[in-house]
Amino acid sequence: MANIVPFFTIIPLFTAFAISLLGRIFKNAFIHTLSIVSQFILLVLSLLSSVLLHRFVDGKILVYKIGGWIPPFGICMVLDGLSSFMLVTVNLLAFFVAIYSLNYMNKYTDKPKFFTLFFLMLTGMNGVIVTGDLFNLYVFLEIASIAGYALVAFGTEAEELEASFKYAVMGSVASAFIFIGIAFLYGFVSTLNMADMARILGTKTNQWVLPFVSALFFMGFGLKAALVPFHAWLPDAHPSAPASISAMLSGVLIKALGIYALARILFNIFGILPVYSKILMFLGALSMLVAVVLALSQWDLKRLLAYHSISQIGYIALGIGLGTPLGILGGLYHLFNHSIFKSLLFLNSGAIDYAINSRDLKDMSGLRERMPITYHTNLIASMSIAGIPPFNGFFSKLIIIIACIQSGYITYAIAAVVGSLLTLASFMKVQKFAFLGELKEKYRDAKEVPLAMQLSMVVLSIICITGGLLLLPSLRYFLDNAVNVLLDGSNYANRVLETALK
Amino acid sequence: MNIKNQDSYTETGMTLIVKTVTRLTVGLILVYGIYIVLHGHLSPGGGFAGGVIIALSFVHLMLAFGRDIALRKVSKNTVSILESIGALMFLSIAIAGFLGGVFFLNILDKGSPFRLFSAGTIPLSNIAIGLKVGVGLFAIFLTLVILEGSKR
Numbered sequence: 160m161a162n163i164v165p166f167f168t169i170i171p172l173f174t175a176f177a178i179s180l181l182g183r184i185f186k187n188a189f190i191h192t193l194s195i196v197s198q199f200i201l202l203v204l205s206l207l208s209s210v211l212l213h214r215f216v217d218g219k220i221l222v223y224k225i226g227g228w229i230p231p232f233g234i235c236m237v238l239d240g241l242s243s244f245m246l247v248t249v250n251l252l253a254f255f256v257a258i259y260s261l262n263y264m265n266k267y268t269d270k271p272k273f274f275t276l277f278f279l280m281l282t283g284m285n286g287v288i289v290t291g292d293l294f295n296l297y298v299f300l301e302i303a304s305i306a307g308y309a310l311v312a313f314g315t316e317a318e319e320l321e322a323s324f325k326y327a328v329m330g331s332v333a334s335a336f337i338f339i340g341i342a343f344l345y346g347f348v349s350t351l352n353m354a355d356m357a358r359i360l361g362t363k364t365n366q367w368v369l370p371f372v373s374a375l376f377f378m379g380f381g382l383k384a385a386l387v388p389f390h391a392w393l394p395d396a397h398p399s400a401p402a403s404i405s406a407m408l409s410g411v412l413i414k415a416l417g418i419y420a421l422a423r424i425l426f427n428i429f430g431i432l433p434v435y436s437k438i439l440m441f442l443g444a445l446s447m448l449v450a451v452v453l454a455l456s457q458w459d460l461k462r463l464l465a466y467h468s469i470s471q472i473g474y475i476a477l478g479i480g481l482g483t484p485l486g487i488l489g490g491l492y493h494l495f496n497h498s499i500f501k502s503l504l505f506l507n508s509g510a511i512d513y514a515i516n517s518r519d520l521k522d523m524s525g526l527r528e529r530m531p532i533t534y535h536t537n538l539i540a541s542m543s544i545a546g547i548p549p550f551n552g553f554f555s556k557l558i559i560i561i562a563c564i565q566s567g568y569i570t571y572a573i574a575a576v577v578g579s580l581l582t583l584a585s586f587m588k589v590q591k592f593a594f595l596g597e598l599k600e601k602y603r604d605a606k607e608v609p610l611a612m613q614l615s616m617v618v619l620s621i622i623c624i625t626g627g628l629l630l631l632p633s634l635r636y637f638l639d640n641a642v643n644v645l646l647d648g649s650n651y652a653n654r655v656l657e658t659a660l661k
Numbered sequence: 662m663n664i665k666n667q668d669s670y671t672e673t674g675m676t677l678i679v680k681t682v683t684r685l686t687v688g689l690i691l692v693y694g695i696y697i698v699l700h701g702h703l704s705p706g707g708g709f710a711g712g713v714i715i716a717l718s719f720v721h722l723m724l725a726f727g728r729d730i731a732l733r734k735v736s737k738n739t740v741s742i743l744e745s746i747g748a749l750m751f752l753s754i755a756i757a758g759f760l761g762g763v764f765f766l767n768i769l770d771k772g773s774p775f776r777l778f779s780a781g782t783i784p785l786s787n788i789a790i791g792l793k794v795g796v797g798l799f800a801i802f803l804t805l806v807i808l809e810g811s812k813r
Contacts, residue, residue, distance in 0.1 A: 165764040173752055180745035183738075226758065226765040 160211060163204055164223040164236045167246060167285040168299075170197050170204075175278035182271025194257050194274050201285075202254045205246040212243050213636045219643075222291065222659040230291070230659045231355040237291035237655055240640025244491065245288045245419050247637070248498050249411045251622075253281050255615035256410075259506055260403040262609040263513060267313060267401060276313075280306035280407065284415040291655060293341055293424075294351045300337070300416050304330045304383070307412060311400045322399035329392040333382035340375035343368055354655035357428045361649055369429060376424055377438060384417020386476060387446040390469045394453075397468065398461035398518070402509020405461060409468040410502035414494055418472065422479050422645060430649035431482050439480030444571050446473030447578040455585050458520045460508045460593065463585060464501065467544065470578060471497045477575065478559040479645070483566055487642045489558030495638075496551040496626055500543040503619040507537040510608045510616065511593065520589065525598030529605040532613045534594045536620040541590060543623045545583035551626025673727030683725035690718040698791035702780040708790025715791065716798035728806055737807075740800045747793030754782050754789060 174197040182190050212219055223236040238246075257277070264270050283303025290296050308330060312323030345351055347368040348359040360366060378389065385393040393413070397405045425435050447470050454466030475497065478490025510533045511526065512518055527534045543550035546557075556579055563572035607613070629637060644651065674680060694714030701707030723731035758766030772779030 169752065169756065169764070173749070176745045176748040176752070180742060180749065224763070226767065227763045 160216065161221040161223045161238070163208060164221060164238045164289055165225070166204060167201065167289050168282055170201055171278040171282040171285060173197075175275045175282065178271050178278070179275040182274070187270060190271055190274055191261050194278070195261075197278075198250070198254045198257045201250045201281075205243065205250040208238060209243040209247050209637060209640075212238065212240065213640060218654060218658060219640055220654050220658050222655055224659060230656060231350055231352050234295050235291040235352065235354075235655070235659060236289045237354075238289055239644050239651075239654075240642075241419075241423070241491075241644040242288050244495070244637060244641035245415060246285065248495050249281070249284050249288065249415055252410050252498055252502050253277075253407065255619055256403045256406050256502065256506070259406075259509070259612050259615040260401075262611045263403055263509055264401065266513060273310075273313065273401075276306045276310050277404070277407070279303075280310065280412070284411060287415055287420060291353050292351055293344070293353050293356065293428075296353075296420060297334075297337060297341055300383070300420065301334060303412060303416055304334065307404075307408060310404045311396050311408075313401055313404065314399070319399040322395040326392050326396035329382060329389075333379045333389075336375045336379035336382070340372045340379060343372050343375070347372075353423070353428055354652040354659075357430070357649040357652035358656065360428065361430070361652070373425070373429065373435060376421065377442075380417050380421035380424075381442065382417075384413050384421065384472055384476070385446075385469050386417075386442040386472060387449050387469065388442070390446065390450065393469055394462055394465045397465040397505075398459060402461070402505055402512060405465075405509070406502035406505035409465065409505060410498040413468065413472060414475070414498060418475055418479065418494065426645045426648055427651035428649065436480045436482045439476050440568070440571060443473045443476030443478075443480055444574045446470060447477065448473075448574055451578050451581040451585070455581060455588075457585075460511065460518050460520055460589065461505065463520075463589065464504050464508060467504075467582065467585070468497075468501055470582065471501065471544070473578070474556065474559055474575065477571060478555075478562065481559075481562050481566055481568070483562055484642060484646055485558060485565060486562035487645050488638055489555055489562050491641050491645075492629065492638055493552075493555035493559060495629070496543065496555045496623075499619055499622050499626065500540045500550075500552060503536060503540040503616060503623065504544065506612070506616050506619070507533050507540065510612055513608050513612070514605045515602050520592040523593050523599070523602070524596045525594070526602065526605065527594040528598055529602060530607050532607055532616065536616040537594065538590065539620040539623050541586035543626075545586050546579045547583075549624070549627065551623055551629075554627045554630060673729065675725050679725050683721060687718050687721050687725075690721060691715060694718060694791075694795070698787050699777075699784065701787040701791075702783045703775060703777070708787040709794050711787070712791040712794025713798060715795035716802070719799045720802050723802070723806065728810060732803075735799070737800075737803060740796050740803060743796040744793060744800060747789050747791075747796065751786060751789035751793065754786050757782070 174193060178190055178193060219240055221238040224230065225234045225236065264273050280303050283299045283306060286299030287296055287303065290299060308323050308327040311326055312320050344356065348356050350356055350359060382389040397408050400408060425431055450466045450469035450473065454463050454470065457463035457466060475490045475494045478486050478493055508518065511523065514530060515523060517523055539550065543552040546553045556575065560572045560575050563575065628634060694711045697706040697714055698708055698711030701711060719731060719735060755765045758764050758768055761768040767781040769781035771781050
């Protein structure tokens with residue numbers, strides 16, 4: 160059964176280069192079919208992996224030995240509850256973004272290049288999630304980041320190139336920090352396998368290198384995740400990309416490369432110490448408040464959404480940083496929910512851009528009449544991100560706030576509530592200026608977007624409404640398996656190494 | 662490399678001295694790069710290092726003779742097709758491991774150590790990496806040159 164694990168990187172990598180090779184010969188229909196088919200296979204595989212892992216695998220962990228070499232010597236891929244949770248999130252979103260891009264990317268030239276870069280980014284993200292080797296993680300992280308830099312610059316206008324350059328510089332600084340961190344850790348434990356690292360760190364009494372390395376990782380992965388002191392690149396980079404890529408960047412890239420990798424290293428390799436969780440929680444709470452205040456005054460729709468990504472990442476970091484079962488559950492659940500509604504919001508902004516060619520909130524008005532589907536899906540997503548009760552965002556924010564109170568961090572709980580209220584305020588602004596009010600004369604003949612774009616927006620909004628059902632006892636395993644991996648701490652080492660030797 | 666003689670006297674590129682030396686050395690550099698790739702499993706070097714040397718031989722050609730003459734040897738289209746082929750070749754070698762049951766498994770006969778034909782799929786992987794790195798690096802250089810040219 161472990162044989163499905165490497166396909167999460169094989170399929171997108173193959174698709175990327177097949178499109179780049181054959182895309183220039185065949186028509187668009189070929190590129191569309193190939194992208195959608197391989198993305199659909201990835202989605203089915205990731206859903207399947209989650210179900211199979213829960214039903215049929217003892218210990219809920221699969222280890223794939225690449226080339227047949229046993230882990231401390233060869234590279235291994237690990238599929239546990241957390242990996243399969245992240246895989247479902249990433250591939251679910253990538254599937255709908257790929258459908259959306261079929262029509263949306265007609266605005267730009269050179270679709271084959273777009274899909275090549277898109278699938279390379281997906282290779283990187285899936286690779287980061289399934290790998291069990293720290294240097295392998297770095298390589299996949301670079302693949303995803305570099306594809307990201309190119310995709311941000313895809314429009315090749317001056318503003319986009321500037322944003323991409325800024326992103327590339329900041330991203331390279333982050334990668335350098337991560338690289339130095341990995342080098343120091345390798346020097347200390349003499350192995351790169353994540354499970355083996357955790358095992359050897361457990362046997363050392365004097366772990367003098369850890370504070371230094373964890374500071375490097377906090378800076379590096381914090382930059383990738385855009386936590387507040389390291390966030391400055393995100394409000395430039397995410398709005399400049401094509402909307403479908405903004406959805407991928409804000410929806411899953413910052414989480415897979417930033418939050419997931421940081422959580423995996425802090426919890427499963429280092430074994431979470433109180434000081435790490437305090438730092439993570441503080442950065443989370445800071446991001447939550449600072450970014451939402453900055454978002455309030457934005458008039459560029461996509462820039463406003465980008466600031467909200469920073470703020471929502473803060474909630475996730477706060478939840479995971481708490482380290483209690485309820486806190487981690489809230490953090491991961493919010494990660495899933497945020498990836499759905501934030502990408503839906505970015506797809507909406509892309510739809511508006513597609514229809515009226517503007518991103519300025521002051522410029523648009525009354526689009527409700529002309530674009531009913533976009534309006535309704537946007538309303539659902541706005542209420543989800545603001546945490547209005549029946550939608551998915553409410554449940555995850557509630558769990559995070561309850562978890563904060565339960566562990567005695569009342570200040571953070573209040574900060575989370577305030578952040579949520581300010582989010583509501585800024586999305587009321589979006590609703591009022593973009594959709595309600597008088598329809599402007601120049602937008603009298605604005606048309607609703609094509610069918611494929613409508614389809615992916617509608618399905619994502621349905622997931623927003625039904626997302627709360629994940630807390631039902633029969634579906635809870637999806638989240639619980641992921642939470643248990645983080646709660647297990649450095650016991651991860653034993654589980655991986657034992658499964659590998661079986 | 663068989664560069665026609667009259668190219669040496671065209672306006673583009675550097676001086677006659679540089680062109681003559683390039684004409685003599687560029688083939689050697691290319692062959693040395695291919696040697697590093699093919700000998701990668703036995704001696705220091707391998708796909709990446711050899712690929713860089715192969716790319717440098719074309720870069721050398723472009724510096725000495727100018728953009729157009731180098732592009733006549735390897736066009737932009739060829740570069741981008743070869744790059745994708747290199748990547749797909751490496752991936753297929755890895756997938757071929759599934760014939761033996763495991764991704765990246767070395768399925769070919771390993772042979773005896775220190776022979777040129779030994780080590781199973783490693784030399785093949787080196788060739789794929791050499792192709793990918795060589796044309797990839799040349800493509801980066803080419804893009805920079807073309808962008809610089811379009812700015813004027």
